[in-house]
Amino acid sequence: MIRAGVVGASGLAGGDLIRLITQHPDMELTFLGGSSNIGRRPAELHPNLRLDLGLTVQPVTEEIADQVDVVFLATPAPVSAELAALLADRVPAVVDLSGAFRIRTPELHDRWYPKVKRRTDLADRFVYGVPELVGDQLTDAALISLPGCYATAITLGLAPLTLGLGLDLKTVVVDGKSGSSGGGLQLRTPDLHPFRSGAIAPYSPTGHRHAAEVGDFLERGKPGTIGSLTMSAYGVSHVRGLLTSSYVFTDDAVDQRELQRAYVRFYKGHRFVRVRRHAETLIPVPDPQAVLGSNYCDVTVLHDEDGDRIVVLAALDNLVKGAAGQAVQAANIRFGLPEETGLTMQPVMPA
Amino acid sequence: MIRAGVVGASGLAGGDLIRLITQHPDMELTFLGGSSNIGRRPAELHPNLRLDLGLTVQPVTEEIADQVDVVFLATPAPVSAELAALLADRVPAVVDLSGAFRIRTPELHDRWYPKVKRRTDLADRFVYGVPELVGDQLTDAALISLPGCYATAITLGLAPLTLGLGLDLKTVVVDGKSGSSGGGLQLRTPDLHPFRSGAIAPYSPTGHRHAAEVGDFLERGKPGTIGSLTMSAYGVSHVRGLLTSSYVFTDDAVDQRELQRAYVRFYKGHRFVRVRRHAETLIPVPDPQAVLGSNYCDVTVLHDEDGDRIVVLAALDNLVKGAAGQAVQAANIRFGLPEETGLTMQPVMPA
Amino acid sequence: MIRAGVVGASGLAGGDLIRLITQHPDMELTFLGGSSNIGRRPAELHPNLRLDLGLTVQPVTEEIADQVDVVFLATPAPVSAELAALLADRVPAVVDLSGAFRIRTPELHDRWYPKVKRRTDLADRFVYGVPELVGDQLTDAALISLPGCYATAITLGLAPLTLGLGLDLKTVVVDGKSGSSGGGLQLRTPDLHPFRSGAIAPYSPTGHRHAAEVGDFLERGKPGTIGSLTMSAYGVSHVRGLLTSSYVFTDDAVDQRELQRAYVRFYKGHRFVRVRRHAETLIPVPDPQAVLGSNYCDVTVLHDEDGDRIVVLAALDNLVKGAAGQAVQAANIRFGLPEETGLTMQPVMPA
Amino acid sequence: MIRAGVVGASGLAGGDLIRLITQHPDMELTFLGGSSNIGRRPAELHPNLRLDLGLTVQPVTEEIADQVDVVFLATPAPVSAELAALLADRVPAVVDLSGAFRIRTPELHDRWYPKVKRRTDLADRFVYGVPELVGDQLTDAALISLPGCYATAITLGLAPLTLGLGLDLKTVVVDGKSGSSGGGLQLRTPDLHPFRSGAIAPYSPTGHRHAAEVGDFLERGKPGTIGSLTMSAYGVSHVRGLLTSSYVFTDDAVDQRELQRAYVRFYKGHRFVRVRRHAETLIPVPDPQAVLGSNYCDVTVLHDEDGDRIVVLAALDNLVKGAAGQAVQAANIRFGLPEETGLTMQPVMPA
Known part of the structure; x- marks a missing residue:
């Protein structure tokens, strides 16, 4: 069972990560992080979710390293830049859904993300890309940056x-x-x-x-x-x-x-x-x-x-293949599971 | 593996039945019936569905009895009345989603469904009700009528x-x-x-x-x-x-x-x-x-x-708990499975 | 030409008042009031409106009495209570769209609008009601309170x-x-x-x-x-x-x-x-x-x-018959115009 | 008063033509034509419209020439092609909202409208274009073809x-x-x-x-x-x-x-x-x-x-500037009225 943490649990991508992880046969939700809504249960923030998850939103500290195998960062890019620095080398895998580490060329990064200061040594270690196109590189990747929707x-x-x-x-x-x-x-x-x-x-x-x-x-x-x-x-x-x-x-x-x-x-x-x-x-x-x-x-x-x-x-679906689902897909590959594990739900239509 | 047939495969409830059954761990879709769209694949009618189900829509005849353990009738009430007469005692379980067999009192039935002629002896054999309230009666029921949404x-x-x-x-x-x-x-x-x-x-x-x-x-x-x-x-x-x-x-x-x-x-x-x-x-x-x-x-x-x-x-959700999901829930009980089997998907929100 | 002022010009009812008054053959928009967006033109706040009205949002003071024959208060109830006290007896007609003066019985008012302090003597002078039902009372009314949508x-x-x-x-x-x-x-x-x-x-x-x-x-x-x-x-x-x-x-x-x-x-x-x-x-x-x-x-x-x-x-339409249109209708009656003046636009459908 | 007829009165553009003409100070609706809904009142077909127009939908014949100064054809292109041939030289102005006469080059017309047979001599007489760009040509034009939305x-x-x-x-x-x-x-x-x-x-x-x-x-x-x-x-x-x-x-x-x-x-x-x-x-x-x-x-x-x-x-708005409003605008120019006559309504927003 892969222990997963979700940071940015109050947001829309965070909500979909919780939805997907709690349905995942080989993944277990063990940490919910955020800077607001501390102490709240997920069902208060996401009225669709199961009522009984037994977790509340907590601040992110180094200590979470003991509780998780993978951390999904569904946070704004500046927050992701900070958290990645905190968590890299402490947890086995960090999967960032923000734009903080998407663009590798420093000049290009600075143009499009002028407010996101990141360590270049860290940035260079991130594997970026759509899983279908960079699957091999994700195997055993410690730091993963996912494309925007x-x-x-x-x-x-x-x-x-x-x-x-x-x-x-x-x-x-x-x-x-x-x-x-x-x-x-x-x-x-x-x-x-x-x-x-x-x-x-x-x-x-x-x-x-x-x-x-x-x-x-x-x-x-x-x-x-x-x-x-x-x-x-x-x-x-x-x-x-x-x-x-x-x-x-x-x-x-x-x-x-x-x-x-x-x-x-x-x-x-x-x-x-x-x-x-x-x-x-x-x-x-x-x-x-x-x-x-x-x-x-x-x-x-x-x-x-x-x-x-x-x-x-x-x-x-911008929140699934464009965010939470793709993140789980990347994590599946990272941990040696078939990429579709926990992601076989069919589309709901009409809706 | 319970072999399931869906009649009314072109409709909205039919589409959601296909969606749910193909995600069900203990149920297998073995027949798709209908009076229109004969020969079409489900993905042509329901653009959300997987492309590779290997089934096309077929007319319903007595012969389907060999292919199914349960038939879901997602058909208009008059059609359900006819098909129930055809399939009763031929297949182990018939689950009707229409109004054909919901009201037991003949006068009341005739008032609200004046165009639905049904055999009273057949009607009397149907178990009707929300699974949460009539669960016991569904165990081993051969004929099941589900409430409207x-x-x-x-x-x-x-x-x-x-x-x-x-x-x-x-x-x-x-x-x-x-x-x-x-x-x-x-x-x-x-x-x-x-x-x-x-x-x-x-x-x-x-x-x-x-x-x-x-x-x-x-x-x-x-x-x-x-x-x-x-x-x-x-x-x-x-x-x-x-x-x-x-x-x-x-x-x-x-x-x-x-x-x-x-x-x-x-x-x-x-x-x-x-x-x-x-x-x-x-x-x-x-x-x-x-x-x-x-x-x-x-x-x-x-x-x-x-x-x-x-x-x-x-x-x-009128197509799930109000139709297809409730039908699968009833069939689960009927066949001795936990009622939630195949139905543990969390709501998609916001959508 | 009746000179009209609209207070609460940034809001939805305010926007519809501007829309209706600028189409009105016998009414002229001469003042736009508000507490936010001071100095802005209406078209910045309401992208639908004509670009050339020549007015910007201004704070409300006693001085507006010289500029208007009628003031429409499309303001929250507490603001309306204050502005009505300021403007009563200074402008010929005040038409309030809020709940500040709707309920005459003091106990009932206090129960439903606990935060709205109003002067009872002022409250008693307001004519309240749907124009179709209280038309006569509106003739020459100085203070008018309109029902909620x-x-x-x-x-x-x-x-x-x-x-x-x-x-x-x-x-x-x-x-x-x-x-x-x-x-x-x-x-x-x-x-x-x-x-x-x-x-x-x-x-x-x-x-x-x-x-x-x-x-x-x-x-x-x-x-x-x-x-x-x-x-x-x-x-x-x-x-x-x-x-x-x-x-x-x-x-x-x-x-x-x-x-x-x-x-x-x-x-x-x-x-x-x-x-x-x-x-x-x-x-x-x-x-x-x-x-x-x-x-x-x-x-x-x-x-x-x-x-x-x-x-x-x-x-x-909650913004027209439920707010701005009804307000213009009441003002029409107040000033002796046919009630439909400026309000003969047909519904836009489908939309 | 310009007497106006609307053909295709049951459709969406027809409905908006009725809405606009009945609000027009210098235009009067004197004929409603169509091939379906014969005998119905407009308010039955367009629930938004005034109830008392005193007209019902009628088939189009040569006789309508006595009743109208302008006919708006809000009909499918093949019908417009036929009706234009019937009405040209019989009524002072025909305004076609369809694609029948938009493309002048015969080969190009035949490629994009293969099912629309029109008389080339008639086609050559149509003035086509957005009123803002071809205004002068519309003055006294007998046949007008309006661009698509x-x-x-x-x-x-x-x-x-x-x-x-x-x-x-x-x-x-x-x-x-x-x-x-x-x-x-x-x-x-x-x-x-x-x-x-x-x-x-x-x-x-x-x-x-x-x-x-x-x-x-x-x-x-x-x-x-x-x-x-x-x-x-x-x-x-x-x-x-x-x-x-x-x-x-x-x-x-x-x-x-x-x-x-x-x-x-x-x-x-x-x-x-x-x-x-x-x-x-x-x-x-x-x-x-x-x-x-x-x-x-x-x-x-x-x-x-x-x-x-x-x-x-x-x-x-595809039904106004893209259809009915532009048609009235063109007719205004045709009959020497200011182009905005009857078209000064402000947009309804939000809606």
Whole structure:
């Protein structure tokens, strides 16, 4: 039984970590950490959860090292930077869900996370990446940094083009659409229900830091593969789930059939990525409603003859495959379990 | 391994049955039946589901008796009446989710289900009821009829008053509020998204047949316990989950403390019913969002000093505890498994 | 041209007052008051509004008396109590949308508004009521207090029974369902989009102060008409609009035909109250989506033979007929204009 | 008083035409046409509308020429093609809201509207375009074809770049996001509330015919201005309003300040286009919720330094500025009225 601690237990990703770990056959929740809500039971903060977990939220100290085999940090990036320094080398595995350790290049990190001071020696030890793409590196990793929710979808969507087909992507235009849970639980006026319901909110029309993360990762070992990758992000009127649209222009010739085959081949054996044809179900896919509550990422690739471009769509549950589920998946690999352990729940639909 | 068949595989309850059975450790999906979508794979109809089930929708004939230990009928009441006659005595267990066999009194049945012709001898053999209240009767039952989604919530909310405290309920006014999945997938204009989104639709302001079902059940063996039970039902602007408000007037004296204790005591040992205080979490409960995707029914009881009345609130996921989950729960009991087998998934929230 | 000031300009009711006054042919917006957002233009606070109003939010002082003929107080009750004392006898008309002066009986006021200290002499001078029911009293009224959004719907729904048919209502059970705009713009966790979307939130299951207001009003001059009136209120998953269900038990005999006639007769000549049959349109009515953005209140009355009860449904836009629109309507009457002046916009549907 | 007829009175655009015309000071509704719902009153079909219009839906024949000065065709494109042939030269003005006469080039028309057979001589007589851009041509026009809802937003967003600044747009990637009312009231499973609520539905990921319309229009007189214009369209989880994101790559140098100035200058005097800075209000704009129910189109232009691209966002109410409102605006110009006559209602927000 792997003993797991969750820090940031009051937040949305923290709540989903508790939900998943308490359903996990080989993982046991032994610590709940946070800086607010000290002493509260999880069911007070997350009305969905079981009432009888027997844990309350506690401050994080060095002492927790005795209680856990893995700590999940579902904390803001500055907090994660501090906690990682505290816990590294004290607990067998630290899995960070924040952006603190995602970007390795110091200059790039400082541009996108100017307020997150981290130790570079520590940063260099973190394994970063979507488990489907860096699985081997996670085995026995002591420090793991997970991609953001958007970055996970974009990367899973583009990887078969760059890493699979070896295409050079001249221009990639990413348009991301997310439900309101993607922004966490901040008490800000635009996040109140009257303003977010019915909205198409262009909250990040230029310069999204997840774009930097994606480019950084996909060009590893092969700089220059991507000419330009820009991103805009929008908040839409539901709660859970996101869709990324990547509009790709390349000088390399490729048709629909090759694309479809390449994607199916690339994700063969990876049960959490479902390569789907756009019209294969009674609703068009991918659509995040079809992955709600699950660790799936649905991906569809289309060759658009009109503009001679490739359209890649990827949908996932931002709190599961985009956060808590992916974290558990990485921890599974880290501890030698099958990656799907505790993550076989099917999506809840319609919801 | 219990071999299970699902008839009505294209519908919403059918979809959730498939979802639950394919996650069930001791149940195996061996047949999918229906009258439409013959030959289609479940993932075409339910975009959330796993792609590789190896089954397609087939017509129901006597021959399916060889393939199944239990058949779940997620079919309209008239179809259930026919299929029950076909399958009774041929398969070990038939679990009907429709209204065909809910009301035992023939006159009452004919009033509320005038178009559902059923054989009275067959009807008399059905065990009807919420598993928490009729568990013993389900053991080895060959024919099982499950309460409607509203009826489940109302009955679980009122049973501690009548069956537990033995109160006489002079007047019960029930106000039911449901998401759009409660109405199934009918192609009707009021169910189109533009009209249902943002609505508070008084679709059944007087004379709801679930009220008949509840009264019929709660007064078994003790007629006259309930003076008057009326119900009105409303469609509100979300998809999954319902809340029933029962406003109870009684001449018997009882206070908040006694009520709370009585409810906790009544449901002790029943893990799917969570008795909750109204303000115990950061959002007021019960709220169906806190049970989404799970088999929980959350119940809260309040004594309202102003009107000297009791307010009973009950929330559940109409497709799980109100349909597919409750059906699996009943089948578990029927086949001697712990009732929670395959039903331990925690609610997905927020969603 | 009536010169109008709006205090509480940053709030939702304030925003709708600005919207309506700037469309009003005989009213001119000359002052915007508030305690926060001083110096801001309305379009910064209300992104829907015209950009060129030429006013910014200012603190309220005695000096505004020179600038306005009427002041609308869309402020919290304690603020309204203070501002009314400041402005009474200085400006020709003060219209208060808060609860500060709704309940005349001091004991009752103190019970439901314990934090609102008001001068009793001032309180006694306020005319309170739905314009349709107290129109004459509004002519030349210097101080006007408007019912709450729920109270408006309930009162308009019940008045034809008590004031029209003269029935004694033994028991009235009110179930109110409201969108999220009813709660204003408070930065509270349950009001964040992830928790309010998809909710059926029992936020006030017992003891709603609007119930006191309604009973107080309907029994004026005829105490004892209503035996018991209790209310529960729920937040549902849309933004604008509410529906009240009043379940009425009476010993007086009355049938569907009489009820329908009585309601039509009672509201003859009152264009803002539409008496509608439940099934007269392609969606069941009343439904607040059919009055969105307008000053209509749709009312339906049904005799439920099963429980020998009367079901009264009333739907309105809580920010218009429940707040800003009703305020303009009252001011129209006060200044001798036709009550519908500036309020003839039709509902926006679907939305 | 201009006598107006609306054909397609049962549909969503038809409903909004009735709403707007009955509020119009110089227009009078004198005919309601359709092929279904013959004999029904508008309030039965559109529960929001006034009850007393005194008209019912009637079949369209030549005889209506005596009753109307202008006919609005809110009909499917094939029906519009037929009715235009019937009514041209019989009524003073025909305003078509469908796609039947939008694309002038026959080959292009046949590609995107293969089922719409129209007379070329008639097609050549139609004036097509957004009123802000073709106003002069509308004066005394007998036949008017209005852009689609998406096309209106995209064109208003891009025109200041091409027609104003004279830029050559090398690559334009359009991502359109729309509420469910954009698809009309078709009884199709994906449009049922359970599937559309919570969706991000990639219903048209490649090859949207509105893209053809936009390119065709913007290059009039200056072919080759636009290198490539591609479009993808998504259905999101609200009802009314759309946002188009146009990602523009150009070799011409231009910075944020020039762009902002150019847009403000271009739309000076056009009250329905509001050029807004992204962060000028408490929610990011443009957002369709801020134009709901109104004839506004909000436009924001941003220079994205990272990718050296221009991001143009445009939001409108698809049933008003994208359909009924724009139709009334065009008719106003046609008949010599100020374009805003009857269209000065402010947006309803929040809703």
